[in-house]
């Protein structure tokens with residue numbers, strides 16, 4: 001791999017609080033990486049360390065093999081779109097976007113045509129001469145993206161760049177941002193807490209929790225093979241059920257023995273994760289014993305959302321969230337007794 005940026009054992013303390021611990025990550029040239037995790041997990045701090053606005057308490061930051069820990073932010077040549085967008089309020093949109101080019105001595109005519117091209121790319125109509133103060137939050141975000149790309153950056157760093165956009169525009173800007181990144185071939189790191197956005201944008205996802213990397217892989221791999229219960233729940237809202245290993249390939253969950261693969265020894269406590277789209281159930285049979293590999297439950301809540309349906313199943317004290325196509329749940333009724341089926345291929349088992 002052509003390593004562009006390398007983080008080696010990065011740690012960060014604010015006073016007594018350790019907010020990042022032993023973060024190791026290699027990013028290839030041209031790669032698009034998303035830092036994903038819940039609020040407070042350290043995403044922004046990590047991005048700020050890469051940008052140079054924050055210093056790591058320990059570890060090394062290498063750009064093309066060179067230690068850049070002590071290189072000032074403006075000397076790193078990175079394009080940045082941060083939460084506080086720092087657009088110049090007294091300047092027009094065009095002046096903001098052209099600012100970096102002006103510093104570099106690009107000729108006025110060339111600057112103007114590049115501004116037009118960039119405005120077109122970020123889907124803004126002809127507003128080049130409008131003052132930034134007369135723009136909506138979403139328009140400002142797009143101007144900030146255009147400004148960061150005006151002079152091709154070494155690295156493109158974005159912190160929640162699309163958070164001010166409504167759902168529809170956000171969706172189309174995600175596609176646009178990904179295509180822009182591919183067109184420029186620029187190594188990009190985006191911070192987001194939105195898993196859909198992270199999966200739409202990235203070549204690789206870095207899932208953080210409590211200042212530590214939980215998993216780093218392609219979006220589909222992280223989704224299909226979560227490294228632990230945290231990742232399974234965070235990415236795809238998996239249902240987590242406590243269980244105990246009773247023997248080879250047998251886990252007791254909510255009092256029912258289920259055939260699920262595990263290499264853990266008898267007596268081990270585990271967490272069984274099942275995604276809401278993988279929950280399957282059948283109506284309980286009158287006068288019949290419970291089906292094999294199932295847990296008895298009841299439909300507690302059911303909502304037809306048009307294309308799909310969502311429901312909550314209650315199994316003892318545990319509530320399971322399920323969703324599927326409305327056709328699939330056509331005969332389901334609130335209060336109906338069901339057998340919730342556990343298929344080994346649809347469950348992940350983690351040591352608790």
Ligand code: ATP
Pocket residue numbers: 014019037038039040041042043044045046193
């Ligand atoms: P969010 O999604 O809410 O922006 P985040 O994952 O980006 O969260 P950070 O902003 O990196 O999280 O913060 C990580 C932790 O470090 C938080 O507990 C935060 O309160 C703390 N923190 C961040 N900056 C400072 C600071 N300058 N001084 C002290 N604590 C800080």
